[in-house]
Amino acid sequence: MSRIRGIEVKVQKEVLQTRKYGLNEILKKKNEDQSTNSKDDAEKHQIKELLQKLPRLDKIFDVHRKIGEGTFSSVYLGSLRQHASLPETEKRWFAIKHLVPTAHPARIEHELRCLQDMGGKDHVIGVELCLRNLDTIVFIMPYIPHKKFxxxxxxxxxxxxxxxxxxxxxxxxxxxxxxxxxxxxxxxxxxxxxxxxxxxxxxxxxxxxxxxxxxEPPAERAPPPAHSNGVRKRTREEEELASGAKRMALDLSTGRPVAxxxxxxxxxxxxxxxxxxxxxxxxxxxxxxxxxxxxxxxxxxxxxxxxxxxxxxxxxxxxxxxxxxxxxxxxxxxxxxxxxxxxxxxxxxxxxxxxxxxxxxxxxxxxxxxxxxxxxxxxxxxxxxxxxxxxxxxxxxxxxxxxxxxxxxxxxxxxxxxxxxxxxxxxxxxxxxxxxxxxxxxxxxxxxxxxxxxxxxxxxxxxxxxxxxxxxxxxxxxxxxxxxxxxxxxxxxxxxxxxxxxxxxxxxx
Missing domain, CATH: 1.10.510.10 (Transferase(Phosphotransferase) domain 1)
Structure with missing residues (x-):
């Protein structure tokens, strides 16, 4: 008898919630919770995979969460492991930018050179550290808290x-x-x-x-070429023309354009x-x-x-x-x-x-x-x-x-x-x-x-x-x-x- 009464109380509670908030809002909240959980799980998996590919990063930094994502990179929030015992307000925070493995080496080198030459003053971001293991490359940069525009x-x-x-x-x-x-x-x-x-x-x-x-010395004045031979390959710009993604800024082709x-x-x-x-x-x-x-x-x-x-x-x-x-x-x-x-x-x-x-x-x-x-x-x-x-x-x-x-x-x-x-x-x-x-x-x-x-x-x-x-x-x-x-x-x-x-x-x- 007590079991039946407990079921009745539960049903009455759900009916009251449905009347108060509406069935659509309850279903929407459940879907949002499930979406948030799946997104958090995916981010944790990406962080774990990044630390496995780049063990030196795991030794120096605590990677907390993803704070940005683009066509060619993902950005994570990190702090020094040696500051793990400090309060949140006293920690030094960093933006850890992980470049996609398919990014062209010339483009990565050009971005790093820009950060080194221009960064650190006049409101231009600089680079603190660059780590690489095989095709996994990360830039460690300063982080400031900010909101969406x-x-x-x-x-x-x-x-x-x-x-x-x-x-x-x-x-x-x-x-x-x-x-x-x-x-x-x-x-x-x-x-x-x-x-x-x-x-x-x-x-x-x-x-x-x-x-x-x-x-700059003469050898560094031009962006490095994409190919060492004279054979023209399809550029990234041409590959992404149909998908509408961002185009590469560097002209990495060496031959004449195809009509x-x-x-x-x-x-x-x-x-x-x-x-x-x-x-x-x-x-x-x-x-x-x-x-x-x-x-x-x-x-x-x-x-x-x-x-x-x-x-x-x-x-x-x-x-x-x-x-x-x-x-x-x-x-x-x-x-x-x-x-x-x-x-x-x-x-x-x-x-x-x-x-x-x-x-x-x-x-x-x-x-x-x-x-x-x-x-x-x-x-x-x-x-x-x-x-x-x-x-x-x-x-x-x-x-x-x-x-x-x-x-x-x-x-x-x-x-x-x-x-x-x-x-x-x-x-x-x-x-x-x-x-x-x-x-x-x-x-x-x-x-x-x-x-x-x-x-x-x-x-x-x-x-x-x-x-x-x-x-x-x-x-x-x-x-x-x-x-x-x-x-x-x-x-x-x-x-x-x-x-x-x-x-x-x-x-x-």
Whole structure:
């Protein structure tokens, strides 16, 4: 009898829980617990396997848990074994980066050289130790506690954003002074300790040498070749082209690229965008359109949203493709081969735009053509086409976009009152929307101009002007990291406090 009563009590308890929390929530919690347990078991197995392959690591460090994972590496949190008896707050913590065994030795050597030469100052991470056993290689680097960018991007005020962007550009200025492009600048690679205001630029796995450093001997100026013979093998970039993974930053091929026909790409949206890739002519100008001696005849697809047979038969252009989708500048999307440190400057502009609008990720396109369509929406089709023309490329769209005002966009997304360009209640002549909802750019003024003392969405107007300079679609006119640090938004020792009661609809954007 007592057994039956116990079963009844258990059934009643489950019924009450189901009524209180809902059956779906209970099942969801169980699935989450099972998923967490399986994930923890997998991480423990990976740590155990790593320590077995690299016994020296087990003798020096206690490896606690995995704190990050990428295409070419996994990162673990570790501490010294000799400090095992110390409290957690007194231990010295390290980030243990385990590179995948399939990574090319030249790429690993290049990353290690970057950490040794540039790391340890100006918010750039250094390397404490490197351990290797056969194909198992780990980098031991400093660790700082940090949170995900998405957790605090909407909480940053003007002063915190100023310090954050200043630290990021200082790190980029230091890296660029060595003639190196980081190529993967994004919030997850710029660690931020909010409590102690510490910053670290990490992950040089995709870094690329722009030019030889003056102090390097001649034998070390160029990245080491991938193959010792003259036979060309398939590069990692070509192998991962279909999977959409990160591309290698080092050009490890020695032969001529294999010609492959370029196919027209069309984005599934109300507008069509196609990029016609051409080999740049002398001086970066577009290929000559007129017939004559030495002139290339005008193709049949000029001015059309398609690619003709003559253009399809040309060899596909080869250019560095490393980086993360959403942070690639126009020159990368258009496969321009002579890329510079302006690639990193554009990525820092995307980070700034995310912080101003409190939206991360800021760009969400899944492929390069869709990414060009997003840039056309934000910047306008004309600036994008002019930048492409200066690079010897052509961008054809089925509709004309005037571009959006980043100030109005930030005010809309943050839920603050936007500053209107006209009388309240009137409609915009271009988008036909009320002035309170209009996001059109004011074409009578440059986006990189600002009004001293004006605030938009809780940020000074100079912050939006800096974002416009960083997001210049033309890499040749895009501001450098060193020049950006002289911008009024970053040069001042501290950003002034916003006005207590800003008066809306009084100053034009």
């Amino acid at each position: 998405s957790e605090y991007v909407g909480e940053m005020d003007a002063e915190e954003l100023r310090q954050y962007m200043r630290a990021l550009l200082i790190a980029l200025r230091h890296v660029h002074s060595f003639g190196v492009i980081h190529r993967d600048v994004k919030p997850s690679n710029f660690l931020y300790d909010r409590e102690n205001r510490r910053y670290l630029l990490v992950d040089f796995g995709l870094a690329q040498r722009l030019c030889p450093a003056p102090e 492959s026909p370029a196919t027209p790409a069309v984005v599934a949206s109300p507008r069509r965008v196609s990029a016609v890739m051409r080999e740049p002519a002398a001086g970066g100008a577009s290929p000559p359109a007129a017939h004559g001696a030495g002139a290339r005849p005008r193709c049949a697809c000029a001015g059309a949203a398609a690619v003709c047979a003559a253009c399809s038969a040309r060899p596909a252009p080869r250019a560095p493709r490393a980086g993360t989708q959403g942070f690639r500048p126009p020159e990368v999307l258009l496969k321009y081969p002579q890329q510079t440190t302006a690639v990193d400057v554009w990525a820092s502009g995307v980070v700034l735009a995310s912080a101003l609008t409190a939206r991360y990720p800021f760009f969400r396109a899944g492929d390069d053509v869709a990414a060009l369509a997003e840039l056309a929406d934000l910047l306008g089709t004309q600036p994008l086409q002019q930048a492409a023309e200066s690079l010897g490329r052509r961008v054809v769209t089925s509709s004309v976009r005037r571009g959006l005002c980043l100030r109005k966009l930030a005010a809309r997304l943050r839920g603050t009152t936007s500053i209107s360009t006209g009388s309240r209640g009137s409609a915009c002549m271009r988008c036909r929307l009320p002035q309170e909802q209009c996001l059109c750019r004011d074409e009578t003024k440059k986006a990189d101009e600002f009004v001293e003392g004006r605030w938009v969405a809780g940020f000074p107007d100079s912050a939006f002007a800096l974002a416009a300079s960083l997001l210049d679609p033309n890499p040749r006119s895009r501001v450098s990291a060193a020049a950006a640090l002289l911008h009024p938004f970053l040069a001042s020792p501290s950003a002034p406090a916003p006005p207590a009661a800003p008066a809306p609809h009084t100053a034009p954007l």
